[in-house]
Amino acid sequence: MQELALLAESAGALVIDSIVCKRLKPVAATFIGKGKAEELAQWVQENDITLLLFNHDLSPGQERTLEQITKCRVLDRTGLILDIFAQRARSHEGKLQVELAQLEHLSTRLVRGWTHLERQKGGIGLRGPGETQLETDRRLLRDRIKTLHRRLGKVSKQRQNRRATRKKVPIPTVSFIGYTNAGKSSIFNQMTDSDVYEADQLFATLDPTMRRLELAGNTQVILADTVGFIRHLPHDLIEAFKSTLEEVEQAELLIHVVDDNNEEALDQTNRVNEVLLELGAENIPQILVFNKIDLSGHKPDIEYSEKGRLTRVWVSAKTGAGLSLLMDALADHYRQMRKVIKLDIPAKAGRLRAQIYENLEIISEKDKNEGGWELAVSLDDRQMAWLEKQETYQSNYLKIDIINGLAPTGS
Numbered sequence: 363m364q365e366l367a368l369l370a371e372s373a374g375a376l377v378i379d380s381i382v383c384k385r386l387k388p389v390a391a392t393f394i395g396k397g398k399a400e401e402l403a404q405w406v407q408e409n410d411i412t413l414l415l416f417n418h419d420l421s422p423g424q425e426r427t428l429e430q431i432t433k434c435r436v437l438d439r440t441g442l443i444l445d446i447f448a449q450r451a452r453s454h455e456g457k458l459q460v461e462l463a464q465l466e467h468l469s470t471r472l473v474r475g476w477t478h479l480e481r482q483k484g485g486i487g488l489r490g491p492g493e494t495q496l497e498t499d500r501r502l503l504r505d506r507i508k509t510l511h512r513r514l515g516k517v518s519k520q521r522q523n524r525r526a527t528r529k530k531v532p533i534p535t536v537s538f539i540g541y542t543n544a545g546k547s548s549i550f551n552q553m554t555d556s557d558v559y560e561a562d563q564l565f566a567t568l569d570p571t572m573r574r575l576e577l578a579g580n581t582q583v584i585l586a587d588t589v590g591f592i593r594h595l596p597h598d599l600i601e602a603f604k605s606t607l608e609e610v611e612q613a614e615l616l617i618h619v620v621d622d623n624n625e626e627a628l629d630q631t632n633r634v635n636e637v638l639l640e641l642g643a644e645n646i647p648q649i650l651v652f653n654k655i656d657l658s659g660h661k662p663d664i665e666y667s668e669k670g671r672l673t674r675v676w677v678s679a680k681t682g683a684g685l686s687l688l689m690d691a692l693a694d695h696y697r698q699m700r701k702v703i704k705l706d707i708p709a710k711a712g713r714l715r716a717q718i719y720e721n722l723e724i725i726s727e728k729d730k731n732e733g734g735w736e737l738a739v740s741l742d743d744r745q746m747a748w749l750e751k752q753e754t755y756q757s758n759y760l761k762i763d764i765i766n767g768l769a770p771t772g773s
Contacts, residue, residue: 366417373446378409393424403432415442422471439594440467455517462510469503534744535584537610540619541630542590545653548679549619550587553689558587570609577693580723586613591637600640611643622652622660622676650674651688656681664691699742709733714752
């Protein structure tokens with residue numbers, strides 16, 4: 363219920379009061395029972411309420427019946443979240459995605475808008491203009507949904523093309539994920555010196571933002587800031603935002619931001635993992651980053667598994683405490699996956715040498731007497747695949763010897 367109040371405030375509503383009802387099972391017509399609905403109607407009239415928000419999904423029939431009894435607008439949890447998304451969408455793609463989700467949700471509720479017109483009751487001579495209008499609107503709605511699907515398909519292809527372009531350069535993608543309002547955008551801005559919109563409210567960020575980040579050891583990553591998750595995230599939203607969430611699916615590493623000051627942090631973490639399971643991204647490696655330690659009182663810290671893999675970091679995006687630990691840990695994470703190899707580069711391959719210096723970590727370099735260079739380079743499998751695609755390499759200008767396994771930390 364506290365989360366519902368935060369959602370309402372994020373949408374711009376003024377929360378007057380909350381009511382909790384206990385039932386063994388929902389009532390088909392009114393969800394909360396006819397007696398409780400009439401009690402609610404009296405409460406609405408006495409307190410001059412203009413909107414009732416339910417922390418559950420209501421059927422179109424339940425919404426209509428409750429509105430008739432209470433004489434007040436009724437909105438369920440999904441409708442409220444969709445309204446917040448409509449307010450936050452900034453990019454062309456984000457607006458298309460939100461509109462599609464809204465129309466999918468509205469398609470079964472369209473009948474409410476025509477209560478002033480006559481309905482079709484059946485029988486000769488009883489077909490009124492209201493039914494004609496409803497059918498026309500439903501048809502327009504279906505056409506608009508098809509149009510949005512086509513447009514989002516084109517946008518998705520453009521995103522795939524951009525992703526394919528990024529993959530041509532050996533730079534891994536790291537995506538921020540987490541429960542809404544955990545502080546993903548705040549950490550993203552601190553690490554990349556960006557100005558992505560951040561606020562102490564639910565769903566402040568909708569549109570994904572990509573930034574290149576330079577780490578120690580000439581390590582570069584692409585950081586992606588994505589939309590936050592929430593309990594019972596509407597299925598229509600997950601479907602509409604599939605192209606945006608592809609940034610999560612295609613990432614090589616996930617930074618899972620958790621609000622360290624929230625009593626329900628464990629439950630929120632489980633909810634995020636449920637959404638990842640639905641997206642098919644549950645096997646992507648994660649680093650848990652506990653944010654807001656300035657409120658929880660936890661000190662900046664870092665934790666590794668028994669195998670030496672980074673697992674947890676405690677930071678504060680507000681004060682910047684612990685962020686240097688996170689940056690160093692990220693660099694160390696990618697350094698552990700590297701091998702050190704020796705490259706024998708002839709003098710006529712100077713352009714390739716320049717590309718290697720730009721994209722890879724150079725351990726040492728030695729000039730050869732006959733001309734050319736001998737480089738010791740630290741790289742991972744992805745960077746090795748990039749190197750093998752270079753024209754000079756394909757022309758057999760290079761002689762590659764593996765010196766050792768993992769690159770030493772701090773090299």
